[in-house]
Amino acid sequence: MLETIQTVMRDVFGDDSIVITKDTTADDIDEWDSMNNVRLIVALEQELNIRLPLKEINGLKSVGDLQRLLEAQTGN
Amino acid sequence: MSGFGTSEFSTKYPVTNKLTESLIGKYPDQKSFLTRRFSSLEPEEERNLEYFSDQIIRLVGDDLDQFLDDYIFICNMQTEEEFYFRRNNNQYRLSKFQDAVEQVYSNKPFMASYMNGLLMTQIWWSNHTKMLAFYKEEFLPKNIASYRHLEIGPGHGKLLSMACQDERAGEVAAWDISPASIESTKHALQALGVKRIPELKLVDMFSSEPTTVDSLVFSEVLEHMENPEEALSVLQSCLSDEGRLFIHVPINSPAPDHLFNKATPTEMKDFIESQGFEITDYKYAPLTNYSLERAIEQELTISCGFIAVKK
Secondary structure, three states, rough: OOOHHHHHHHHHHOOOOOOOOOOOOOHHHHOOOOOHHHHHHHHHHHOOOOOHHHHHOOOOOOOOHHHHOOOHHHHO | OOOOOHHHHHHHHHHHHHHHHHHHHHHHHHHHHHHHOOOOOHHHHHHHHHHHHHHHHHHHHHHHHHHHHHHHHHHHHHHHHHHHHHOOOOOOOOOOOOHHHHHHHHHHHHHHHHHHHHHHHHHOOOOHHHHHHHHHHHHHOOOOOOOEEEOOOOOOHHHHHHHHOOOOOEEEEEEEHHHHHHHHHHHHHHOOOOOOEEEEEOOOOHOOOOEEEEEEEEEEEEOOOOOHHHHHHHHHHEEEEEEEEEEEEOOOOOOOOOOOOOOOOOHHHHHHOOOOEEEEEEEEOOOOOOOOOHHHOOOOOOEEEEEEEOO
């Protein structure tokens, strides 16, 4: 799942050099602002064929949080 | 130009600096966005930013704290609307005016927060600042002498106040369909120090008496129209042969009461021109901290300013 997040993030943010870990936060990546966060989440939803609840999205603080949420939603 | 956080910025833009520091003091998460926003200014922003901030601080009065909260409210609300927009093939949630009335306009507390938050975006969202500057520098000064002026949907009164304070203006008037909005505009104009209070009339533009003006303003209204063609037809009928129309309309800008959209600025320009107008000047301002090229490519919010005459 981490690799999926990274692939989608590179595509959405338009930056193939992005490397993420579970501890990566929006503060670590210049392109990761609120607008790109929306685009990232929607792209991941489309990639994984899921829909994340807004309340859960608002609570995300790191890539690790996002990974856990996606895995819970996909059953992985 | 040294950006926000430097002594040069606080000296050159003291009111802007005060407002921005107030927001960051209460909501530290906003610091990164606003530091980037004010890291560089276009020339028209440099010339006008402090004037617009001064207008805002007069309108805010003693309620700055509430306005800061309402700015965050509008940011969060916009994020929710963006999720809907991006998940649903870039479609706005509503398409019927009656739905906007029921869900938005009839909810007074919501509307109060919405309008307060929008006011603060005029300096913190660069696209809004640029549209104000476009109106102030490219529209009003180039109207004919003693122009008859009408604004439909004056809102906070910022644009209307500039016309009222223009020595070159003749009769100045404004229409709105909401009695509450009319009262709000009246108080706003007084707060802005306008001595010559214009005629503020309760009018539904779609059932208005014939009128002719030389300077017609339709700012952040077209995106709320269920029938934009009909709206533009009414504007056509109001404009004198020498008259000029100012339209500010955002694209790809999801909001609780936005109904009408086009995918690109060119499509919006073409649409307006298809309704009997010739656009003589335009300005496209992308959302804050994005280039126009990137905003077009990714179908992000772009504020479109048009100055038009009758064909």
